[in-house]
Amino acid sequence: MNADDVSVKIFKALGHPVRLQIVKFLLIEPQCVCVLNQLFDYSQANLSQHLKILREAGILNNQKIGVEMHYSVKLKGIETLLAAMDLTAAEFFSTLEF
Helix, strand or coil: CCHHHHHHHHHHHHCCHHHHHHHHHHHHCCEEHHHHHHHCCCCHHHHHHHHHHHHHCCCEEEEEECCEEEEEECCCHHHHHHHHHHHHHHHHHHCCCC
């Protein structure tokens, strides 16, 4: 696996709106999956699938604390990447002609 493969895997994982929101939320503060379950209007199975994709892409860490599973952002460069994406989106909207 090379750097391009890793980049594609990360972008694919972030390419779903729910996964993007999960990562943005976890950048603020690591959370228990029970909190994520309350915030996102998805079944526990669906949320678990999104978290699995983010873990497999290397974006998230998970740690069992007692009976609870806690998630945090593993790749700190994700914050910079998301900031660059926000700037790019703003630039995109500024170029639209109405």
